[in-house]
Amino acid sequence: MAGHVQKKGNVGQGATDTSRTNKRPGAPNAAPAAAKRIRVGDREVEGRRVVDRRVEDQRPEYRRTDERHQRRTPSEEADDVADIFDIEVDEAADDTSPSSPDATSGQVDVRNQELANLLDLLAEANPKKKPAEKSMIAAYHRVGRRLQHELGPNVCTIQLLHWGPTLEGMADGVDVGDDDTRATVAEWTNRKQYMVLESYQLLVKRVLRMRLFLDNFDGCLDGIESLTSYLDACAKAARGDEVGSLRDKLGDLVPALRDHGLHGRAQKAFRGFLSTITGRLLCPQARLAEFDADPPKFCEQVRYGEIEVCAGHLPSFLYDQKMVQAARMEPGLLRSSLLVKAYKCVYTGPNSVTSEEPGRKTAGKPSRAHQMKMTNVTARSIAHVATMMRFVLNSQPEWDSRDGNFDGQEFFELIVQIFTKKKWASETLAWWDKEVFGTAAGRSASKRGADNSAAAIDALMAELGDDDDDE
Numbered sequence: 001m002a003g004h005v006q007k008k009g010n011v012g013q014g015a016t017d018t019s020r021t022n023k024r025p026g027a028p029n030a031a032p033a034a035a036k037r038i039r040v041g042d043r044e045v046e047g048r049r050v051v052d053r054r055v056e057d058q059r060p061e062y063r064r065t066d067e068r069h070q071r072r073t074p075s076e077e078a079d080d081v082a083d084i085f086d087i088e089v090d091e092a093a094d095d096t097s098p099s100s101p102d103a104t105s106g107q108v109d110v111r112n113q114e115l116a117n118l119l120d121l122l123a124e125a126n127p128k129k130k131p132a133e134k135s136m137i138a139a140y141h142r143v144g145r146r147l148q149h150e151l152g153p154n155v156c157t158i159q160l161l162h163w164g165p166t167l168e169g170m171a172d173g174v175d176v177g178d179d180d181t182r183a184t185v186a187e188w189t190n191r192k193q194y195m196v197l198e199s200y201q202l203l204v205k206r207v208l209r210m211r212l213f214l215d216n217f218d219g220c221l222d223g224i225e226s227l228t229s230y231l232d233a234c235a236k237a238a239r240g241d242e243v244g245s246l247r248d249k250l251g252d253l254v255p256a257l258r259d260h261g262l263h264g265r266a267q268k269a270f271r272g273f274l275s276t277i278t279g280r281l282l283c284p285q286a287r288l289a290e291f292d293a294d295p296p297k298f299c300e301q302v303r304y305g306e307i308e309v310c311a312g313h314l315p316s317f318l319y320d321q322k323m324v325q326a327a328r329m330e331p332g333l334l335r336s337s338l339l340v341k342a343y344k345c346v347y348t349g350p351n352s353v354t355s356e357e358p359g360r361k362t363a364g365k366p367s368r369a370h371q372m373k374m375t376n377v378t379a380r381s382i383a384h385v386a387t388m389m390r391f392v393l394n395s396q397p398e399w400d401s402r403d404g405n406f407d408g409q410e411f412f413e414l415i416v417q418i419f420t421k422k423k424w425a426s427e428t429l430a431w432w433d434k435e436v437f438g439t440a441a442g443r444s445a446s447k448r449g450a451d452n453s454a455a456a457i458d459a460l461m462a463e464l465g466d467d468d469d470d471e
Contacts, residue, residue, distance in 0.1 A: 115209070115216055123226035127233035139208050140227070144234025146372060147206065150380045151199050152412035153239045153387050154401040157207075158221055158228040164200025165219065167193055195413040207231065239388070242346050243399065246392045249350045253341050254281070254393075272395030272403075273299040281338070281393055284313035286329065286456065311410035312457045317393065318386060329460040334382060334415070334428060340435050342389045343382065347374065348436065375439075377432035379419035387412045414457060421464040 121137050131138050148155050166185055169176025170193070176182075185193060204210045207227075217223035247265060251258030256277050262270055271278040276295040283291040283298065287307075291298040301307040309315075314329070318339060323332030344352045347369040368374075374381075387408050394403050401408040419425040433439050 111212070112216065115212060118209075119224065119226045122230040125230060127230055128237050137230075140230060141234055143206055143208065144231040145238035147203070147231060148235045148239055149372070149384050150202055150206070150378075151235075152380075152384060152409060153235075153242075153391075153399075154409040154412065155232065155235050157203060157231050158225070160196065160200045160203050161214070161221055161224075161228065163196050164204070167197040167200065171197065191417050192413070195416060239399070243388055243392060245345055245350050246342055246388060249345050249353055250392060252353050253338060253345070254278075269395050269397060271393060273302040274395055275299075278393045278395075281317040282309065282315050282390070284309060285316045285319050285324070286313065288316050305404075308405045310405045311407045311414055314460075315390065317389065328463060329456070330424070330463045333418075333460075334386075335431065339382075339386060339389065340432070343377070343385045343432075344436055346385050346388070347381065369437075375437065377429055377436055379416050379425065379429070382419075382432065383412045383415035386415055418460070418464070421461065424464045 118136055122140060125131065125137050125141075127141070127144065131141050147157070151160070163181070163185060166177035166181045170182070170185065185196075188196070204214070213224045213227060221228070246253070247268075251263035254263070254277070257263040257271075257275075260275075260277060261267065262275055262277065273279045273282065276299060279295060279299040279302070280288070280291055287298075298307065302309055314333070318334055318336055320332040320335040320337070323335060325331045341353045344355075347367060349367040352367070390406075390408065390411065391399060391403075396403055419428075
């Protein structure tokens with residue numbers, strides 16, 4: 001995907017206006033009082049491409065609000081869970097377009113300068129260090145660390161911003177983006193298009209002033225690279241913390257690994273399909289009987305590529321094996337005790353893993369669930385934890401979205417898509433609420449392998465019912 005990211009021009013029109021200046025918006029009038037402001041000029045000399053909207057906003061065709069970035073997501077239209085991003089109302093209300101017909105030239109200049117200053121602060125900020133609470137970038141640091149909980153641990157914001165407008169245009173029957181981009185997304189499955197579009201719309205909704213940035217730079221993603229890089233770096237740092245929590249607690253999550261000395265950090269290279277313990281957890285549920293017939297042989301065949309394991313081959317660690325029924329994929333799905341413990345480790349704290357009381361507060365700093373004001377389990381948070389747990393169980397030394405034929409982002413998206421089956425989702429999420437938070441409140445509906453994993457998922461979706469046809 002990265003090769004298709006649009007580096008210049010209008011995402012909405014697929015063209016570049018050569019009459020635009022390469023200077024950052026508002027920079028010519030900025031007083032070089034601080035050292036940071038002086039460094040803005042240095043980057044301008046290097047040829048960083050941005051757009052001066054002070055000139056464009058005086059042209060009639062630019063005196064509008066870009067509706068591409070104001071569509072409501074399915075989550076917005078039927079959102080029955082807490083807002084895990086906790087953005088203040090006054091901050092969100094400030095997210096208005098400088099190209100509004102009511103905006104004066106002076107207001108446009110001020111807003112452009114604010115955006116330019118913010119981009120430079122983000123370019124110099126350390127994403128691993130929490131900024132002062134009242135600083136300009138505090139909201140971006142907080143949101144950046146939480147983005148992966150909705151967009152997945154492999155989140156890449158610049159890719160979502162690249163594909164999103166084209167997908168919105170397709171949904172509206174309008175040609176948006178260049179020919180190559182439209183041709184690429186047209187080849188995606190309906191599920192892939194739906195997931196990327198919803199993730200893009202969630203990103204625009206969650207990130208403060210994102211609509212302003214997109215409108216001000218008119219789709220030129222190079223202009224907001226410091227913003228997207230900072231968000232991704234914050235997400236990466238948060239992912240590292242959460243993976244570390246799962247890794248350090250692995251002996252409690254899977255006692256058999258501790259019994260065989262395979263739970264420590266140094267032992268990760270011996271997990272995956274090098275161990276029959278982790279091999280069984282990673283084995284596709286549909287082939288578990290074949291695995292149990294000869295575990296060493298099955299693991300060897302996976303290692304040598306004789307058996308392909310793809311994202312669509314749902315691993316056995318997602319299932320409550322006591323509920324599994326032969327020739328069916330739905331019973332027991334996403335109800336494993338291991339996955340619940342992993343979820344609690346990430347959201348309610350490592351100490352809650354061994355607690356027999358769901359929702360009980362544990363000693364130490366506030367849990368992520370408390371910090372994010374979560375009172376309910378969400379489909380995307382389950383997918384997030386499942387994707388990280390899959391990595392903790394495999395033998396990869398460093399994080400990678402791919403593990404052989406297994407695509408981690410596809411795995412995340414697949415789990416989220418399963419929850420589009422409303423009846424099953426309502427029952428499953430109510431069960432999760434009880435297991436994690438001790439509540440059982442009613443919930444309203446909210447690469448193809450050798451043995452064809454896509455067909456298996458189609459069968460699962462059909463098995464879950466057709467009470468909510470795919471949109």
